[in-house]
Amino acid sequence: MFLQLERLTKSYSQRTVVDEVTLDIGAGEFVCLLGPSGCGKTTTLRMIGGFVTPDSGRVLIEGADMSRTPANVRPTSTVFQSYALFPHMNAIRNVAYGLRTQRVPRAQAEERAREMLAMVGLDARAGARVETLSGGEQQRLALARSLVVNPKVLLLDEPLSNLDAKLRERMRREIRIIQSRLGITTVHVTHDQEEALGIADRVVVMNEGRIEQVGTPREVYEQPATRFVASFIGRGSFIIDHDGAESFVRPEHVTLGRAGGGIAGTVSHVQFSGPVVTYFVDTAAGTLQCDVPLELDAAHEPGDPVVCQLRSRARLAS
Amino acid sequence: MKRSTHDTDSTAASHEEGRSTWGAPLRAWTETGLQWAMLASLVVFILWPIVAVLRVGLIADGAPTLELIHAALTDSRGLLWNSVFVGVAATALTLFIAVNVALWATRSGSRLSKPLFGLLLLTMISPPFVTALSYVMLFGRRGLITHQLLGLSLNPYGWHGVVLMQGIGFTSLAAILLIGVLRGIDGRLEEASLDLGASRTSTIARVTLPLLVPGIAATSLITFVESLADFGTPIIIGGRFTVLATQAYLNFIGISNLPLAAGMAILLLVPSLIAFLLYRHFMGRLTFYTKGTGTTGEPMGLPRWLLVVTGTVTLLFSAFVTLQYVTIVFGAFATTWGVDFTPTLKHIQGLSSTAFASIGRSIRFAMFTAVVGSMLGMIVSYLLERRRFWGRSGLDFIATLPFMIPGPFLGIGYALAFRDAPLALTGTLAIVLLNMIYRQLPVATKAGAAVLSQADPEIEDAARDLGASEHRVITDVVFPQLKPAFLVGFVNTFTAGMVTIGAIIFLITPGTKVATIELFGAVRGGHIGVAAVLANIIMLVTLAVNVTFSWLMLRRGREERGVFDVPATRAIDQVIQSADGGR
Ligand SMILES: Nc1ncnc2c1ncn2[C@@H]1O[C@H](COP(=O)(O)OP(=O)(O)O)[C@@H](O)[C@H]1O
Ligand SMILES: [Mg+2]
Numbered sequence: 001m002f003l004q005l006e007r008l009t010k011s012y013s014q015r016t017v018v019d020e021v022t023l024d025i026g027a028g029e030f031v032c033l034l035g036p037s038g039c040g041k042t043t044t045l046r047m048i049g050g051f052v053t054p055d056s057g058r059v060l061i062e063g064a065d066m067s068r069t070p071a072n073v074r075p076t077s078t079v080f081q082s083y084a085l086f087p088h089m090n091a092i093r094n095v096a097y098g099l100r101t102q103r104v105p106r107a108q109a110e111e112r113a114r115e116m117l118a119m120v121g122l123d124a125r126a127g128a129r130v131e132t133l134s135g136g137e138q139q140r141l142a143l144a145r146s147l148v149v150n151p152k153v154l155l156l157d158e159p160l161s162n163l164d165a166k167l168r169e170r171m172r173r174e175i176r177i178i179q180s181r182l183g184i185t186t187v188h189v190t191h192d193q194e195e196a197l198g199i200a201d202r203v204v205v206m207n208e209g210r211i212e213q214v215g216t217p218r219e220v221y222e223q224p225a226t227r228f229v230a231s232f233i234g235r236g237s238f239i240i241d242h243d244g245a246e247s248f249v250r251p252e253h254v255t256l257g258r259a260g261g262g263i264a265g266t267v268s269h270v271q272f273s274g275p276v277v278t279y280f281v282d283t284a285a286g287t288l289q290c291d292v293p294l295e296l297d298a299a300h301e302p303g304d305p306v307v308c309q310l311r312s313r314a315r316l317a318s
Numbered sequence: 319m320k321r322s323t324h325d326t327d328s329t330a331a332s333h334e335e336g337r338s339t340w341g342a343p344l345r346a347w348t349e350t351g352l353q354w355a356m357l358a359s360l361v362v363f364i365l366w367p368i369v370a371v372l373r374v375g376l377i378a379d380g381a382p383t384l385e386l387i388h389a390a391l392t393d394s395r396g397l398l399w400n401s402v403f404v405g406v407a408a409t410a411l412t413l414f415i416a417v418n419v420a421l422w423a424t425r426s427g428s429r430l431s432k433p434l435f436g437l438l439l440l441t442m443i444s445p446p447f448v449t450a451l452s453y454v455m456l457f458g459r460r461g462l463i464t465h466q467l468l469g470l471s472l473n474p475y476g477w478h479g480v481v482l483m484q485g486i487g488f489t490s491l492a493a494i495l496l497i498g499v500l501r502g503i504d505g506r507l508e509e510a511s512l513d514l515g516a517s518r519t520s521t522i523a524r525v526t527l528p529l530l531v532p533g534i535a536a537t538s539l540i541t542f543v544e545s546l547a548d549f550g551t552p553i554i555i556g557g558r559f560t561v562l563a564t565q566a567y568l569n570f571i572g573i574s575n576l577p578l579a580a581g582m583a584i585l586l587l588v589p590s591l592i593a594f595l596l597y598r599h600f601m602g603r604l605t606f607y608t609k610g611t612g613t614t615g616e617p618m619g620l621p622r623w624l625l626v627v628t629g630t631v632t633l634l635f636s637a638f639v640t641l642q643y644v645t646i647v648f649g650a651f652a653t654t655w656g657v658d659f660t661p662t663l664k665h666i667q668g669l670s671s672t673a674f675a676s677i678g679r680s681i682r683f684a685m686f687t688a689v690v691g692s693m694l695g696m697i698v699s700y701l702l703e704r705r706r707f708w709g710r711s712g713l714d715f716i717a718t719l720p721f722m723i724p725g726p727f728l729g730i731g732y733a734l735a736f737r738d739a740p741l742a743l744t745g746t747l748a749i750v751l752l753n754m755i756y757r758q759l760p761v762a763t764k765a766g767a768a769v770l771s772q773a774d775p776e777i778e779d780a781a782r783d784l785g786a787s788e789h790r791v792i793t794d795v796v797f798p799q800l801k802p803a804f805l806v807g808f809v810n811t812f813t814a815g816m817v818t819i820g821a822i823i824f825l826i827t828p829g830t831k832v833a834t835i836e837l838f839g840a841v842r843g844g845h846i847g848v849a850a851v852l853a854n855i856i857m858l859v860t861l862a863v864n865v866t867f868s869w870l871m872l873r874r875g876r877e878e879r880g881v882f883d884v885p886a887t888r889a890i891d892q893v894i895q896s897a898d899g900g901r
Contacts, residue, residue: 049779049783050782050783051779051782051783070782071779071782071783072782072783072784072785072786072787073785076783077783077784078779078780078783080776080779080780081776082774082776084774084776084777084779084780085777085780086777086780086781086794086795086798087777087799088798088799088801097781097784097786097794098784098785101781101784101785101786101787101790102785145780145784146783146784149784149785
């Protein structure tokens with residue numbers, strides 16, 4: 001394994017913020033830490049980057065224990081949420097900075113910085129002062145600054161959260177393209193499930209300092225392991241089976257009919273949302289959400305009796 | 319909150335992690351060493367002189383006594399009362415003028431606001447007794463206005479003149495600080511008030527002025543303490559009216575009654591401390607409201623009646639101040655002021671070589687202390703803002719003390735504290751320079767702290783992340799960001815070095831005599847021409863150096879950022895806020 005977290009734990013004044021986090025990440029893999037705000041994602045990332053010392057546990061990169069290595073000698077590089085660009089340096093000097101600390105001669109450093117700026121599409125703004133750059137440009141600049149030092153592990157702390165929706169989607173693609181091209185192992189932190197599912201090879205869902213589930217985006221979406229994961233990612237309904245166990249159903253896995261086999265219920269509420277119509281159906285097992293594609297919609301009304309067929313469901317660990 | 323907790327952690331982290339590499343333990347040691355050195359130097363050069371005054375003033379023959387305090391208190395001239403009376407009256411006058419001027423400068427929309435600001439900056443740098451000098455020249459027995467124009471032969475000496483001239487003298491700084499606060503107020507709040515149907519008058523009364531209250535409180539405090547500490551004005555124009563600071567000075571310098579001088583200095587400390595406690599009590603944790611993000615239109619204009627009032631006050635103030643300065647310029651070229659106004663160069667030509675030497679010394683001392691003092695301020699502010707260590711809040715408290723202690727107290731304190739071994743510095747150049755540095759440390763430190771508390775500590779993490787050592791983090795990232803604070807510290811310390819005498823007058827010897835002392839002597843000796851020449855030179859040099867230095871540092875700066883804008887005001891607020899050591 002390329003990057004290993006072994007039972008990382010960190011407490012602040014008695015409160016355990018990161019609790020026994022263990023994770024193996026392969027070379028070139030793109031992993032997302034996903035969880036609600038305050039669940040310890042940033043703290044975990046800062047422990048990998050060397051800004052926070054774990055109370056216990058280890059961080060290994062290529063098998064070497066890095067837990068006590070200071071940030072400035074660790075082969076990791078972080079894109080901070082605030083970008084943390086040096087306000088008193090222009091774009092190219094920001095990028096060249098990491099090379100200059102490694103005593104790369106100025107001309108050579110600027111040369112490589114320029115290449116990196118070109119890679120993120122900022123070559124035209126090389127001489128610009130940081131505060132004159134737009135949010136998206138600052139984001140790219142921060143990325144270029146981290147990449148230029150050739151880190152073994154790239155750490156991204158909610159890099160897209162300061163951008164507007166359109167730009168966020170575009171940058172999500174760009175980051176992934178650049179990451180694939182360089183083949184750099186990446187840990188990305190976000191509280192946005194859509195972003196995590198859309199960008200990651202593997203998603204690590206965190207809650208209150210602990211890992212709830214690790215899996216591909218598809219796995220965590222289709223087979224949520226815990227109630228928390230199920231409710232945090234996407235929409236769906238919890239139902240109680242006859243044996244009393246709880247399972248979780250995605251709205252698109254429910255088919256609605258007027259009659260036939262399945263769970264009988266009554267439509268309580270209808271929501272139109274473009275490509276699908278969502279029905280809320282009250283049944284004996286609980287309220288079911290059901291998405292019907294617009295072209296198949298049979299226009300049920302609240303109060304109509306319906307039958308729900310479940311095409312797939314996930315059993316939850318209790 | 320989150321931010322400040324972050325950074326303390328990352329530092330703790332870099333300490334702990336330091337152990338695995340070779341450079342790291344060394345680094346940790348240097349840093350710990352630096353922290354201890356700072357702590358020690360502040361204790362020795364701030365705390366110890368204060369203790370020395372208390373010791374001499376409160377202990378006689380090894381036993382605690384209130385005899386000296388009692389003697390100072392029961393002085394038939396009512397010294398304490400006089401000091402407080404002048405302090406309150408001058409503060410009220412200053413505040414009245416300054417609020418009017420500040421409102422007018424920021425809200426009238428007049429094109430004259432810029433030149434007005436220039437006038438305020440110019441007059442802020444003059445030595446306090448320059449106002450006294452101009453008072454003598456205008457209203458004295460042979461004053462230009464009272465004697466020449468009105469043909470009167472009044473005795474102008476008394477408390478009225480002291481209050482008037484202090485009040486006007488302190489107005490420039492007060493107005494500049496208030497302008498900074500007014501500019502920082504989020505204009506959208508006023509827009510919201512108008513939008514909700516309030517008139518301009520009630521918007522000023524219910525939104526603008528309440529937001530200005532912290533600024534008014536801070537400026538009042540500064541003015542009050544300044545007034546208490548000013549012994550020059552009462553000596554020159556007080557006549558038989560005298561105050562504590564003056565008597566402390568005369569006892570110390572004139573008749574060398576050190577214990578009585580110490581007792582008076584302690585007494586002088588009481589009203590300043592009370593003022594501080596009142597400020598803290600009423601202001602609580604309230605701080606300056608500053609601009610949110612988002613754009614506003616033009617600042618709200620003033621209602622007509624207020625425009626007339628503030629405009630009139632501003633006009634009268636500007637006219638008076640201009641008259642003062644013109645008087646001093648002309649005074650340098652008049653043969654004998656009040657008797658023979660024939661133009662002459664004799665005062666300039668006749669400037670003694672000792673006077674010249676004193677000017678040179680002033681410049682060298684002020685320059686040196688400004689550079690060293692601001693550097694020190696930046697280091698202390700960095701330690702306070704970014705490091706967590708034992709004694710941190712103590713360090714913060716001590717670094718703030720000189721600000722609330724009247725100049726003469728600290729001057730007497732240095733004289734008493736460094737008489738004997740192991741630190742026998744009496745009569746040396748070092749004692750003068752150290753006093754100049756540590757006395758102005760709070761402003762530099764707090765300006766630095768204001769900048770750092772606004773700056774994102776992740777920027778420093780980013781530098782570490784990119785391979786910068788702790789040393790490089792400071793030189794590459796922290797110091798460049800601290801530039802505006804350094805500038806505030808430099809200008810403040812340099813100006814203080816050039817124009818104030820409150821503390822160092824107790825420490826100088828012929829070999830360390832500076833221009834202000836020479837000027838003070840000339841004014842007291844009635845050599846008006848010479849005094850005017852010296853005053854002009856001091857002002858010109860101070861102005862030239864400040865302008866040049868600001869230009870050099872802000873050359874590549876972004877917007878036109880007034881050096882004394884919000885950062886300076888906030889620095890002063892922070893000085894006051896943290897004066898109890900709690901943050
Ligand atoms: N230096 C610190 N001191 C005290 N508490 C902290 C510190 N850093 C983080 N925390 C707390 O730890 C919890 C997790 O924080 P964080 O890792 O930033 O969460 P996330 O990035 O998932 O939003 C939060 O409740 C936060 O307040
Ligand atoms: Mg976070």
